[in-house]
Amino acid sequence: MTARMEALAQEIVRLQTELDREIERRRRALGWSVKEHLVQFEQGLVAEHKRLRMGVAAFFAQSTLLTVVTAPVIYSMIIPLVLLDLWITIYQAVCFRAYGVTRVRRSDYIALDRGRLAYLNWIEALNCLYCGYGNGVIAYAREISSRTEQYWCPIKHAIRISDPHQRYYDFLEYGDAEGYRTRLNSFREELARAPVATDDCTDHFPKAGSGLAVTGKTNRAGEQE
Secondary structure (H helix, E strand, O other): OOHHHHHHHHHHHHHHHHHHHHHHHHHHHOOEEEEOOEEEEOOOHHHHHHHOOOOHHHHHHHOOHHHHHHHHHHHHOHHHHHHHHHHHHHHHHHHHHHHOOOOOOHHHOOOOOHHHOOOOOHHHHHHHHHHHHHHHHHHHHHHHHHHHHHHHOOEOOOOOOOOOOHHHHHOEOOOOHHHHHHHHHHHHHHHHOOOOOOOOOOOOOOOOOOOOEEEEOEOOOOOEO
């Protein structure tokens, strides 16, 4: 990677850090935080969320016929998603161990926490759980496939591709034959040293997981909201 490319990559990291800080400021403005895997809302917010929850009857009343008819098609995707989830997990358990590649932790990509929000009715909560699972599985599979690509073929394409995975930016340029022969092993060695996610992350940006417990802070009457 050239000095210019490295400088741009560092700028991307800086901007991502700044974006994370802005997201955290927005979260505080909305009155919630995460401490020891518990989502805590400021006093009174949970009750306000429940007040804003739409009943199931009203939810169906405002839904279009096409929404109702296509719902089974949407939810049928759970079958290939579960199969992908299972298959990609077995794949990395077998192949990554054989190659010496650090395995991807599934819980870093699949989060099922939105279903606990008090302003969602059970249908909306189910939709959120489904979307969180589906997109999480895709992200999980993408990281596994990106590590596979780095191991076997860390070469950029000749044509521009839309939204490549982050490892792609460090790949060798198309046509760099000497680089491929001299640096392939170093790309593979990097995978053996890939950082393993831990649970010592900050309270504000917890790792995705099976879901976070949501609590309300105790009000003045001593009741849990």
